[in-house]
Amino acid sequence: MIYKLSFAIALCFSLCFDLSIAESYVLDDKIGLGRTFDGIGGLSGGGATSRLLVNYAEPYRSQILDYLFKPNFGASLQILKVEIGGDAQTTDGTEPSHMHYENDENFFRGYEWWLMREAKKRNPNITLIGLPWAFPGWVGHGKNWPYDFPDITASYVVSWILGAEQYHDLNIDYVGIWNERNFDSKYIKVLRDTLDKVGLTGVGIIAADGNWDVSNAMGVDPYLNDAVEVVGAHYPGTTTVIEALKTQKKLWSSEDYSTFNDEVGGGCWARILNQNYVNGLMTATISWNLVASYYEDLPFGRDGLMTAEEPWTGNYVVESPIWITAHTTQFSQPGWTYLQTVGHLVHGGSYVALTDSKGNLTVVIETMTHDHSVCIRPPLLPFNVTAQNVTFQLKGSFASIKELQVWQSKFDFKTKKPFFFKKLSPLKIYDGSFTLSLDVDEVYTLTTISTGQKGTYPDPPASGPFPKVYFDDFNVANPSFSEAPDFADQTGVFEYYINLTDPGPHVFTLRQVVTQMPVTWATDADQTISVIGDYKWQNLTVMCDVFMETVKTGGVFIAVRVDKGGQSVRSAKGVFFWVFADGSYKVTNDLVGKTVLAEGLSGTRAYGWHTLTLTVEGEYATGLLNGYPLWKNAVVLGPKNGWAAIGTHSFELAQFDNFAVEVK
Ligand SMILES: *[C@@H]1O[C@H](CO)[C@@H](O)[C@H](O)[C@H]1NC(C)=O
Ligand SMILES: *[C@@H]1O[C@H](CO)[C@@H](O)[C@H](O)[C@H]1NC(C)=O
Ligand SMILES: *[C@@H]1O[C@H](CO)[C@@H](O)[C@H](O)[C@H]1NC(C)=O
Ligand SMILES: *[C@@H]1O[C@H](CO)[C@@H](O)[C@H](O)[C@H]1NC(C)=O
Ligand SMILES: *[C@@H]1O[C@H](CO)[C@@H](O)[C@H](O)[C@H]1NC(C)=O
Numbered sequence: 001m002i003y004k005l006s007f008a009i010a011l012c013f014s015l016c017f018d019l020s021i022a023e024s025y026v027l028d029d030k031i032g033l034g035r036t037f038d039g040i041g042g043l044s045g046g047g048a049t050s051r052l053l054v055n056y057a058e059p060y061r062s063q064i065l066d067y068l069f070k071p072n073f074g075a076s077l078q079i080l081k082v083e084i085g086g087d088a089q090t091t092d093g094t095e096p097s098h099m100h101y102e103n104d105e106n107f108f109r110g111y112e113w114w115l116m117r118e119a120k121k122r123n124p125n126i127t128l129i130g131l132p133w134a135f136p137g138w139v140g141h142g143k144n145w146p147y148d149f150p151d152i153t154a155s156y157v158v159s160w161i162l163g164a165e166q167y168h169d170l171n172i173d174y175v176g177i178w179n180e181r182n183f184d185s186k187y188i189k190v191l192r193d194t195l196d197k198v199g200l201t202g203v204g205i206i207a208a209d210g211n212w213d214v215s216n217a218m219g220v221d222p223y224l225n226d227a228v229e230v231v232g233a234h235y236p237g238t239t240t241v242i243e244a245l246k247t248q249k250k251l252w253s254s255e256d257y258s259t260f261n262d263e264v265g266g267g268c269w270a271r272i273l274n275q276n277y278v279n280g281l282m283t284a285t286i287s288w289n290l291v292a293s294y295y296e297d298l299p300f301g302r303d304g305l306m307t308a309e310e311p312w313t314g315n316y317v318v319e320s321p322i323w324i325t326a327h328t329t330q331f332s333q334p335g336w337t338y339l340q341t342v343g344h345l346v347h348g349g350s351y352v353a354l355t356d357s358k359g360n361l362t363v364v365i366e367t368m369t370h371d372h373s374v375c376i377r378p379p380l381l382p383f384n385v386t387a388q389n390v391t392f393q394l395k396g397s398f399a400s401i402k403e404l405q406v407w408q409s410k411f412d413f414k415t416k417k418p419f420f421f422k423k424l425s426p427l428k429i430y431d432g433s434f435t436l437s438l439d440v441d442e443v444y445t446l447t448t449i450s451t452g453q454k455g456t457y458p459d460p461p462a463s464g465p466f467p468k469v470y471f472d473d474f475n476v477a478n479p480s481f482s483e484a485p486d487f488a489d490q491t492g493v494f495e496y497y498i499n500l501t502d503p504g505p506h507v508f509t510l511r512q513v514v515t516q517m518p519v520t521w522a523t524d525a526d527q528t529i530s531v532i533g534d535y536k537w538q539n540l541t542v543m544c545d546v547f548m549e550t551v552k553t554g555g556v557f558i559a560v561r562v563d564k565g566g567q568s569v570r571s572a573k574g575v576f577f578w579v580f581a582d583g584s585y586k587v588t589n590d591l592v593g594k595t596v597l598a599e600g601l602s603g604t605r606a607y608g609w610h611t612l613t614l615t616v617e618g619e620y621a622t623g624l625l626n627g628y629p630l631w632k633n634a635v636v637l638g639p640k641n642g643w644a645a646i647g648t649h650s651f652e653l654a655q656f657d658n659f660a661v662e663v664k
C-alpha cells in the first residue's frame, strides 16, 4: 500500500509541478491482482434491530426490503448477517432462541428466518451468516459462559443451521463464535468438527467477531488455523494487524458503521467501504445495523443503513448509506477481484478498483473530509482533504475501454443540498485515460457495468406518533411471527400462546417464556420486560389481564413512563404496578423494585386471571384490580415520560391478555 501511495506521489511530482495539472493514478491488472471481493452487508440483530420492520403493512414492508436487498435497485446488499437469538438482551432488545429449553426446538420464532427468506427471494446469491450474541441459560449449565461444554454449545449452534435448511430452505454460508466476547480455541475446533460431522463442510467459520487477537492464536495453532475461514474484526478503523495478514485468510470487517444515519453517517460509510480495503485489505464490510427498525429512544437509535421505525404509519426513510452502498454493490459482485492499484488520493480521499476478470472495471472514489465522515468508533485521527483534479490511466485489460458509466453522490454540507447516486453522462475515454475534477465530500463510481439503477417508490405515508389508543387481544390463530406487533422485549421473550383447554376468553394470550437467566451478552434485568408505544407518553391509562404461572413466588407488572431499555434496562425507572402470587401488590418507581410508592394486599393468586389498570397523570398514579380501586394518588416525581410495558418479577412463565392503552 505504501509502495502504491509513494508511486502515485512520485508520479505526481514529475507531472504536477503546475498545480492545475491533475495527479495521475494507474489502474492496471497486469501487474497482478489484489484480494477477492466478498461483498457488503447488513446485520440484523445484535439485538432486535429489525423488530418493528415485520409489523409494517404491505406494500411498505416489501418496499423497504427492496431498497435493502433487490439487486440493481438500492443498497443491493450482498451479505445478510443475522443474530442467532439467545433469549437475552443484545443491545436494543432480546431475540428468541430456537431452543428456549434443552428439549425444545422451534424454527419459527422471531423474524430473522423471515428476513433471510425475503433477502434470498430478492437475491438468491446473497451470503448468509449467523452469529450468537447470547445463549439460553441451559447451554451454560447455569454459568454465564458458553465454552465449558463445547459439544453442547456447538450442537446448539449447528442445530440452528440445520433448522435453517430443513424448515426454510436456507443455506447458511458462515457462522461465528460469540459476538465480541472471548473466543476459545477448543470450542472453535469442536464447532468445526460438529459442522463437518453433519455434512456442513461448506459452512465457514468466522472468528472471532471482536479484535484481531484470534490471528495470534491461529499463528501458533495449525488446527485452529484450519478451522477458521475468515478472520472477522469489529470496528477496525480501516486497519488490520500483521498477525492477521500472516494468516493469509480472508479478512473482514464483520461489524462496522454503527453511526447515526444522517449525512455524516453516510460519509463514514463511504470512507470505510473504500478504506477498509485500501488500508486493511478487508474484503467485506458489514453494517450494524441493517435497518434501524427499533424504537429510536433505545440505545444507538437510527444507526442503520436506513430507517423504518414507524410500522403504525408505514413511514420509512431511505437514508444516504443506502445509496453509498449502491456505489459499490450495483457494480461489483462477490467473486470480483480488487486491483493492486488502489490507494489514497494525494489531496485526500481514496480509490478502489475491481474487476470481474472478464474485462469489466469498477472504480469507486471517495473524498470524504474528516468531520463529515466520523464514525461512532474508533476515534478518527485528523487528515485533510481538498478539491483536486485526478487523472486515471487505464492499463492492461482496461487500456481499450472507450466509455465508463458515471454515478455521483455529493454530500454538499455547505449548501445542504446533497444528492446521492445520480447517473451522469457516460465518460468518453481517449488514449486510455480520463480526468475528474473532484470536490470534497463526494463519491464517484466509474464503471463498464451499465445496469445500475436508482430504484424508487412513491413517497411512503407521512411520519406520525404511535397511536394514542391501542388494543391487542392477541387473538391470532396462525401468527406469521411469534411476537405480537410493536412489543419490544428487553429482558425475557414474550410469545403468542394458545391454551386450547381454556374455556373462556383467554385461549389466545401473550406469554413470557424464558425461565432462567440466559448466558448474557449485555446486562439483562432480573425481571422480564417488554416495552411498547411512544417514549414521549406522559399521562395515560394502561389496562391488561394477567395470569401468573408460578405459585407463591410469582409476580407480574404493567408499567408506564418506562425510561430505559436496551443495555440499560436494569436501571429502568417508571411507574410499575405489580401483583404477586402471594396475594400482595406493590407500586414501584423502578424495575428492580427498590423504590416503593405503595404496597398492600391484593388477594391475587397464580392460575387465575386478574385485570390490572394503571393510570398516571402529572404527579399522581392510581391502580385498579379487576375494575375496583386498589390504591390511589401515589406520588410520581419522575420520570416524566416513557414507554408502556408489561413484565414479570423473575424469569418465570406468565401470560398477558387484552392489553389496552389510552393516552390523554
Ligand atoms: C447469481 O450468481 C450467478 C453466478 O455468479 C449469476 O449468473 C447470477 O446472475 C446471479 N444472480 C443474481 C440474481 O444476481
Ligand atoms: C462486463 O459484464 C457484462 C455483464 O456481465 C458482460 O456482458 C461483458 O462481456 C463484460 N465485459 C466487458 C468488457 O464489458
Ligand atoms: C491540515 O491542514 C492544516 C492547514 O493547512 C494544517 O495545519 C494541518 O497540519 C493539516 N493536518 C494534517 C493532518 O495534515
Ligand atoms: C482542476 O483543473 C481545472 C481546469 O484545468 C482548473 O481550473 C482547476 O483549478 C483545477 N482544480 C484544482 C483543485 O487544481
Ligand atoms: C389453560 O387453561 C386451563 C383452563 O382454564 C387452566 O386450568 C390452565 O392453567 C391453563 N394453562 C395455561 C398454561 O395457561
Ligand SMILES: *[C@@H]1O[C@H](CO)[C@@H](O)[C@H](O)[C@H]1NC(C)=O
Binding pocket: 538, 539, 617, 618, 619, 664
Ligand atoms: C400531563 O399532565 C400534567 C398534569 O395534568 C400536565 O401538566 C402535563 O402537561 C400533561 N402532559 C401532557 C403531555 O399532556
